[in-house]
Amino acid sequence: MSSPVLQLSNIVKEFSGVRVLHEITLDVLPGEVLGILGENGAGKSTLLKIISGIYTKTSGTVSVNGKVVNLKTPVDAKKLGIAMIPQEFNLISSLNVFENIFLGSEIKSGLFLNKKTMREQTHELLKELKTDLDPNALIEDLTVAQKQMVEIAKALVSNANILIMDEPTTVLTEHEVRILFELVERLKARGVTILFISHKLKEVKQLCDRLAILRDGHLISLDEVTGLNEKDMARKMVGRELNQIYPEKSAPQEETVLKVSNLSIDGVLKNINFELKKGEVLGFSGLVGAGRTETAEAIMGLRHKDSGALEVNGKRVEVNSPVEAVNLRLAYLSEDRQGKGLILNFDIPKNITLISLKAYVKGLINKSLERKKVKEFVSLFDIKAASLDTKLINLSGGNQQKVYLSKWMDTYPEILILDEPTRGIDVNTKKDIYHFIRQLIDDGLSVIFISSELEEIIGLSNRVIVMRSGEIMGELTGEDINEEEIMYHAAGLTRQTA
Amino acid sequence: MSKIDWSKYAPLIALIVLVAISAMASEHFLAARNISNVLRQVSYTGIIALGMTFVIIAGGIDLSVGSMLALVGVLTVMILNAVGEGWFAVVLAIGAAIALGALFGLINGAIVTKGRVAAFIATLATMSIFRSLTLYISDAGEIVSTNQKYPDVGGGYFLSVPNPVWVFLSLAIIFHILLNHTAFGRHVCAIGSNATVSAYSAIKVKTIYLITFVITGATVGISAVMLSSRLNSVSPGDAGLFYELDVIAAVVIGGTSLAGGKGTIWGTVIGVIILGIINNMLNLLGVSAYLQGTVKGLVILVAVLAQYKQTR
Numbered sequence: 001m002s003s004p005v006l007q008l009s010n011i012v013k014e015f016s017g018v019r020v021l022h023e024i025t026l027d028v029l030p031g032e033v034l035g036i037l038g039e040n041g042a043g044k045s046t047l048l049k050i051i052s053g054i055y056t057k058t059s060g061t062v063s064v065n066g067k068v069v070n071l072k073t074p075v076d077a078k079k080l081g082i083a084m085i086p087q088e089f090n091l092i093s094s095l096n097v098f099e100n101i102f103l104g105s106e107i108k109s110g111l112f113l114n115k116k117t118m119r120e121q122t123h124e125l126l127k128e129l130k131t132d133l134d135p136n137a138l139i140e141d142l143t144v145a146q147k148q149m150v151e152i153a154k155a156l157v158s159n160a161n162i163l164i165m166d167e168p169t170t171v172l173t174e175h176e177v178r179i180l181f182e183l184v185e186r187l188k189a190r191g192v193t194i195l196f197i198s199h200k201l202k203e204v205k206q207l208c209d210r211l212a213i214l215r216d217g218h219l220i221s222l223d224e225v226t227g228l229n230e231k232d233m234a235r236k237m238v239g240r241e242l243n244q245i246y247p248e249k250s251a252p253q254e255e256t257v258l259k260v261s262n263l264s265i266d267g268v269l270k271n272i273n274f275e276l277k278k279g280e281v282l283g284f285s286g287l288v289g290a291g292r293t294e295t296a297e298a299i300m301g302l303r304h305k306d307s308g309a310l311e312v313n314g315k316r317v318e319v320n321s322p323v324e325a326v327n328l329r330l331a332y333l334s335e336d337r338q339g340k341g342l343i344l345n346f347d348i349p350k351n352i353t354l355i356s357l358k359a360y361v362k363g364l365i366n367k368s369l370e371r372k373k374v375k376e377f378v379s380l381f382d383i384k385a386a387s388l389d390t391k392l393i394n395l396s397g398g399n400q401q402k403v404y405l406s407k408w409m410d411t412y413p414e415i416l417i418l419d420e421p422t423r424g425i426d427v428n429t430k431k432d433i434y435h436f437i438r439q440l441i442d443d444g445l446s447v448i449f450i451s452s453e454l455e456e457i458i459g460l461s462n463r464v465i466v467m468r469s470g471e472i473m474g475e476l477t478g479e480d481i482n483e484e485e486i487m488y489h490a491a492g493l494t495r496q497t498a
Numbered sequence: 499m500s501k502i503d504w505s506k507y508a509p510l511i512a513l514i515v516l517v518a519i520s521a522m523a524s525e526h527f528l529a530a531r532n533i534s535n536v537l538r539q540v541s542y543t544g545i546i547a548l549g550m551t552f553v554i555i556a557g558g559i560d561l562s563v564g565s566m567l568a569l570v571g572v573l574t575v576m577i578l579n580a581v582g583e584g585w586f587a588v589v590l591a592i593g594a595a596i597a598l599g600a601l602f603g604l605i606n607g608a609i610v611t612k613g614r615v616a617a618f619i620a621t622l623a624t625m626s627i628f629r630s631l632t633l634y635i636s637d638a639g640e641i642v643s644t645n646q647k648y649p650d651v652g653g654g655y656f657l658s659v660p661n662p663v664w665v666f667l668s669l670a671i672i673f674h675i676l677l678n679h680t681a682f683g684r685h686v687c688a689i690g691s692n693a694t695v696s697a698y699s700a701i702k703v704k705t706i707y708l709i710t711f712v713i714t715g716a717t718v719g720i721s722a723v724m725l726s727s728r729l730n731s732v733s734p735g736d737a738g739l740f741y742e743l744d745v746i747a748a749v750v751i752g753g754t755s756l757a758g759g760k761g762t763i764w765g766t767v768i769g770v771i772i773l774g775i776i777n778n779m780l781n782l783l784g785v786s787a788y789l790q791g792t793v794k795g796l797v798i799l800v801a802v803l804a805q806y807k808q809t810r
């Protein structure tokens with residue numbers, strides 16, 4: 001067997017005295033794809049950030065190709081051929097795609113930037129990633145999936161031989177995930193070593209050679225993937241058996257709580273019509289750019305509508321701002337938790353009560369009431385943080401998502417629009433969220449569930465609407481809610497045959 | 499397990515060190531009269547700095563405060579003279595000053611939010627406009643109050659402390675509560691941290707932003723009353739000249755981030771006092787008045803550099 005490219009021994013990391021990694025010792029072999037699994041807050045990102053020079057370890061050693069190295073900054077790591085695709089975007093939104101990709105490694109001719117070459121190379125890279133992104137497009141105009149592709153391209157441009165991917169697929173749809181996996185296979189064939197974090201066990205099974213499992217900052221096991229099934233992985237990760245991921249579906253009532261008619265936005269949405277029943281989980285499926293997020297944002301008054309009427313509980317309503325939407329007990333959990341959901345330099349209570357603050361104000365904010373309520377959410381969703389005063393930026397990705405969900409639940413919504421709510425959430429918590437949604441349904445809420453994960457759409461929805469390019473392509477119920485039917489509509493095959 | 503975050507107390511520590519050095523450097527420094535003088539001198543810019551803290555936390559800036567002070571001052575004294583003698587006229591003039599300040603603040607805020615002009619540019623323009631209107635209205639001549647009672651407002655004492663100092667400190671307490679214990683204060687921090695997230699959280703981003711300018715305008719009105727009543731006159735060319743610099747410097751020295759999103763009122767109070775002590779020391783030590791700007795500039799640089807280090 002070849003000698004390891006990367007050796008970690010006794011890696012310890014503490015944040016202001018709190019130990020989040022306990023003496024991790026791990027060898028990574030050249031050309032392998034090593035999966036790293038663990039619950040939210042287990043320490044996966046922290047470990048990989050140490051390898052890529054973003055965090056400095058408290059103690060322990062890292063060796064690359066047998067030599068002990070001192071990683072102080074991402075530049076050190078880059079020099080050693082280590083590149084990272086971070087969990088949260090690290091792009092400059094006022095710059096365009098190629099400028100971001102070459103940020104810090106600009107190609108110059110003489111004193112000047114060689115924009116032409118950079119643009120061409122970006123074009124090549126994006127072609128390899130099979131996206132039709134324009135190298136000149138501004139980052140702020142891109143969807144999250146497109147931003148993710150830019151992050152991937154950015155990591156590739158440095159020709160790294162150790163590539164770290166922290167949940168690269170969470171924001172991608174199946175199609176893009178397939179492209180990414182083909183790319184990983186190609187890189188692997190070139191001898192590149194890949195460290196891969198994901199909460200999607202199926203992907204891990206499919207892509208990885210070996211699997212390291214972390215629990216509460218300890219390395220629990222290191223196994224060959226062959227011979228493990230998804231259930232085994234989940235069990236090792238959580239420490240116990242996981243049963244019944246999806247709750248039983250319940251039957252929705254007759255009553256319509258939300259009716260959307262003729263909703264159109266020029267160039268974005270075309271004549272959207274649908275109804276949501278009380279107690280229903282209405283799934284929205286489709287590929288990237290299908291217009292699901294735009295539909296949700298239009299309903300919430302976050303986007304200008306060119307036409308369209310809304311009825312809530314049978315009454316015609318005008319919603320031109322999120323303030324009006326919240327007053328109607330509508331809630332929208334955005335797919336972009338960092339860009340649209342959370343204030344990262346605020347602590348946990350201030351984030352959770354940002355929308356519902358009125359409920360805590362009697363002239364002044366009643367901070368003890370606020371904290372009491374927040375503690376309930378922290379235990380309900382098992383939010384892991386050093387303390388309530390922890391700023392959101394210092395929470396793990398999955399725990400941020402739980403804070404975001406709490407923030408909307410505190411508005412006591414009646415109609416809840418969830419846009420990729422389980423993004424970056426571990427299997428165990430995912431299960432908790434599914435059961436929580438079922439609980440909400442039992443409490444009389446109605447849910448619009450937007451997701452790119454077919455499995456959860458199928459597992460949860462009473463009815464599924466499939467969108468494509470801003471149009472509704474079909475509506476599925478009962479037995480028709482299956483992968484084949486959904487993909488068929490999402491690919492637009494209905495129109496061609498008609 | 500949580501450690502004390504010393505960087506949070508940097509302005510306070512700087513103040514203590516500065517007081518200790520000053521006390522050693524000059525025997526006059528700690529004299530009650532000197533301290534009271536320093537506090538009175540800083541209270542005019544200090545009052546405005548309290549309002550400016552809100553604008554800066556919300557992600558904006560207001561460069562027009564100095565000119566606005568001159569304009570409000572001139573108009574206030576004119577109103578006072580028109581109404582006549584007695585306390586009634588004084589009270590009316592004070593009300594008018596605050597209302598005018600708030601109105602000018604509203605104009606700044608409206609240009610910024612409705613017209614979508616960057617705060618820096620919008621208030622740079624109104625800075626020029628306010629000063630020029632002041633000169634025009636007053637015909638560039640000093641406007642003197644004829645009211646006998648008016649000088650007592652800014653020149654008077656209560657419990658041997660100058661009135662402007664009382665106003666400054668009381669406003670500081672009110673604004674501290676406004677910033678830390680009300681929904682409005684929370685929303686100001688939110689919009690300054692991330693306006694998109696705030697909009698998605700059903701916060702009326704533009705309204706909140708606009709209000710911060712109105713508040714600053716009102717503090718300018720109060721400051722205009724304090725200053726013009728103490729001097730019993732307003733000089734249209736000099737009143738409030740370069741106040742914007744001292745005000746913004748005090749806010750920044752107090753640890754409020756120019757990038758928006760975070761800051762404290764007590765930090766601003768300390769920033770204001772630090773600037774005042776530096777001026778006072780340079781005077782007591784007989785340093786050339788021409789060099790004082792250099793020292794002030796260096797202090798601002800150090801404060802900003804310290805902040806920059808923190809965010810790395």
Ligand SMILES: Nc1ncnc2c1ncn2[C@@H]1O[C@H](COP(=O)(O)OP(=O)(O)OP(=O)(O)O)[C@@H](O)[C@H]1O
Pocket residue numbers: 015020038039040041042043044045046047087384385386393394395396397398399424426
């Ligand atoms: N900068 C930081 N300051 C303080 N604590 C931190 C910081 N970064 C991470 N932590 C803590 O370290 C622990 C591990 O976090 P990490 O981000 O590595 O988790 P993760 O396994 O990547 O989780 P997820 O699946 O949710 O992304 C968490 O408890 C987190 O709160």
Ligand SMILES: [Mg+2]
Pocket residue numbers: 044045046087166396397398
């Ligand atoms: Mg992570």
